Amino acid sequence: MTDTTITVQGRFTAYYPAERATVEVSIHHENAERQAAFGATIASAGIVRELVTTLHSPDSGPVTWWSSETAQVWAEKPWNNEGIQLPPVFHARLTFTVKFSDFSALGQWIESVSDVSGVSVDGIAWALTDARRAGLTAEVRSRAVKDAVAKASVYAQSIGLGSVSAVAIADPGMLGDQVHSGATSEAPGMMRMNKTTALGEPTLSLKPDDIEVSATVDARFIAS
Secondary structure (H helix, E strand, O other), rough: OEEEEEEEEEEEEEOOOOEEEEEEEEEEEEEEEEHHHHHHHHHHHHHHHHHHHHEEEEOOOOEEEEEEOOOEEEEEEOOOOOOOOOOOOOEEEEEEEEOOOHHHHHHHHHHHHHOOOOOOEEEEEOOOOOOHHHHHHHHHHHEEHHHHHHHHHHHOOOOOOEEEEEEEOOOOOOHHHOOOOEEEEEOOOOEEEEEEEEEEEEEEOOOOOOEEEEEEEEEEEEOO
């Protein structure tokens, strides 16, 4: 009997709890005087910096890394409803990027910095550690290959053939039959924030969705 070629695509997706959170915080003030806007922003930045550095420890956390930008200052001339250009308004802005390994500490920190004048929390990105992500990626890719084998075996059995033997395994699109997007992806979890109460004091509770790690492979088999 002539061998039959079977080409399939294997997929596998798994979800894992986030291990790191990177929060973006910006400080913005505006004033009719340039120095007043700049000074207020620098003053608030000093408070935020102190709240970061007291928690910073690369090894033990809860802040494992942080950075800040130099303050930006610019002016704009607004217009009123009558089409008259008003005197310039000066703006000053500075941002912090802070990575947390402890989400409870992150919630408390957000509550603290939110009380600082001019501070806004722009967003939180959830992720896995590099080492954890590398191990999970390898596992997910392996499971995607196993899915391809199982799929090819079903196809072979459905036409009365027996075992299948792999002759090619590749990232999507590299077998020349189809074009697909990336083979492995990590989707960031979404941020959920809730206010809870303990002993009468409101606290911020952060609940990230799990991180999605997925893999797709193309595979070609010979069934006989």
